[in-house]
Amino acid sequence: MASFLADGVILLHGAFVLFAVFGGLLALRRPWWRWIHLPAAAWAALVELAGWTCPLTFLEDFLRGVGTGQPSPDFIDRVVGGLIYPSGLTRRHQILLGFAVVGFNLAVYGWVAWRRRKR
Numbered sequence: 001m002a003s004f005l006a007d008g009v010i011l012l013h014g015a016f017v018l019f020a021v022f023g024g025l026l027a028l029r030r031p032w033w034r035w036i037h038l039p040a041a042a043w044a045a046l047v048e049l050a051g052w053t054c055p056l057t058f059l060e061d062f063l064r065g066v067g068t069g070q071p072s073p074d075f076i077d078r079v080v081g082g083l084i085y086p087s088g089l090t091r092r093h094q095i096l097l098g099f100a101v102v103g104f105n106l107a108v109y110g111w112v113a114w115r116r117r118k119r
Contacts, residue, residue: 006063013056013084020044021101024108034109041105048098051091 021044023037047054 002063006060009056009060009063010084013054013060016040016056017044017084021104024105024112027109027112028115031112034112037105041101045098045101048094048101051094057085 019037020040023033023040026033026037046052
């Protein structure tokens with residue numbers, strides 16, 4: 001059961017990362033999305049720039065450690081986990097990722113603002 005819950009957490013984590021990076025695109029069609037997306041993007045950038053560990057990572061690690069202590073990685077853990085926690089991720093990479101999240105979202109929201117003024 002713990003492995004199943006950990007799989008759910010890592011899928012949720014992956015969805016959050018995708019939303020934090022690309023969720024600003026939802027504001028192109030529905031401006032109310034920005035009220036949900038901006039705090040998520042800010043949190044994701046802050047976690048990367050500050051070098052913190054996301055609480056979802058702690059939860060997943062806790063769930064993976066329940067039982068035998070060393071569960072074998074399953075498909076979700078290998079594939080989604082490999083995208084969220086790539087091997088060789090350095091502090092410099094984290095900072096670059098944080099700036100990438102901020103830069104991409106500034107570009108998207110700048111475009112949203114430009115389109116609204118154009119109308």
